[in-house]
Every structure is written in structure tokens, then in C-alpha cells.
Amino acid sequence: MLSALDHLVMYVDDLPQAVDFYSRVLDMDAKEQDAGHADLHFGNLTLRLQLADSAAEPKATRPATGGMELSFASRLPLEEVERHLAALSIPVELGPVARAGGKGPVESLYLRDPEGNLLEITRPRR
Template identity: 45%
Template sequence: MLDYLDHLVLTATDAEATTYFYTQVLGMDLERFGNGHLAFRFGNQKINLHVRGNEFEPKAHLPVPGSLDLCFIADRPLDQVIRHLQNLPWPIIEGPVMRTGATGPIRSIYLRDPDLNLIEISERVA
């Protein structure tokens, strides 16, 4: 019945800090759409941004900043991602560690965005 995830919505407290994290730290592209709405695009997916107290309808029943746990597959070796984060510097809170992803084994690191959402960045392992 379902094929893939098109987008998800992230509720944040600070649009500027969140935009910095998702564009500069994670390398996503900033997209503006509709009536001034923002999204972070990567590959064929995007993350729409809602700012707490200024969400647009329809929205989740109880949108709360800091409640997401997201895993992204990197487009480059994980060691390059780690060097990029160290150069910013942006703290890695765990990893690299082995995990199980949707399509098999992955090697992952964990960090937090400005609202303390847990962000996992991974590479597939053969």
C-alpha cells in the first residue's frame, strides 16, 4: 500500500538555529514553499519546519520540539561525516556503533539538533 516517505514535519523552537543545523551541519538544502514555509531537502525527501506556536494546519495533535529520533543514511563514508562534524565542531554523543537499519546492518553515530532531537547518521555495512 505504501511506497516511501515523502516528508515529515519537525517542530522547532528556534527557526534560525534549526536551519543552521540542518543546512550547515547536515548539508541539506533550504527550500521555501507556500506562504513562507521552510523545508530542508535531501535526496527525494524533505523535512518541513514548523515553529512551536506558529505551526500551520493541519498539524500533529501535540507537536513538541525535541521528540524525534531520526536516522539518515549518509551519501559518503561515515568517517568523512565524523571529520566534518569535528571540524565545525558539533559533538557526537555516541558512536560509531553497529546497528540494524531498515535494509540491514549499519554503522552509526549519534548527535543532537538544537531542540535535542536525536539524530543518527549511518552508513550501510556489507
């Protein structure tokens, strides 16, 4: 019945800070944006950042910030990702460590965005 995930909504308290983090740190392409939301594009997916107190309807029953865990696949070796994060003073919480990804074994780095969401950056293990 379904063919793909079209977009994912993440609730935030500080939209400009979140847009800056995801575009500057994770190289996502910030597109449509207004006072209540911003769409960030990467690969075939859109990450929609939406203010938790936005009047937009419909929305989640209990919109909350900082409760997401997202895993992103990296085109770059994790060593390059680590250097990029270090240059931006973004701490790595854990990794690289061996994990089981959605499509097989991966090496992962973990970090947090400004809202406290846990972000995993993966690369297939060889």
C-alpha cells in the first residue's frame, strides 16, 4: 500500500536555531519556511521543523520537543563526519560504535541537536 516516507515532522521550541543546526551542521537544504515551520531537504526525504506551540492543525496529540531519535545515513566516512563536527564544536556523545542498522551492520556516531533529540549518523560496516 505505501511506497515511501514523504516527510517527518519534528517539533522545536526555537525554529531559527534548529534550522541553523540542521543546515549548517548536517548540510540539509533549508527550503520553504515561515514563522511556524521550515522544510529541510536531504536525499529523498523532507524533515519538517515545526514550532511545538504552532497553531497549525492537525498535529500530534502531544507535540513535544527533544523526544526524537533519528538515524541518518552518511555519504562520508565517519572520520570525516567527526572532523566536521569537531570543527563546529559539536560534541559526539558516543562512537564510532558497531550497531545494527535498518539495512544491515553499521558504524554509528551519536550526537544531540539543540532541542536534545538524539541523532545517529551511520555508515555501512565493511
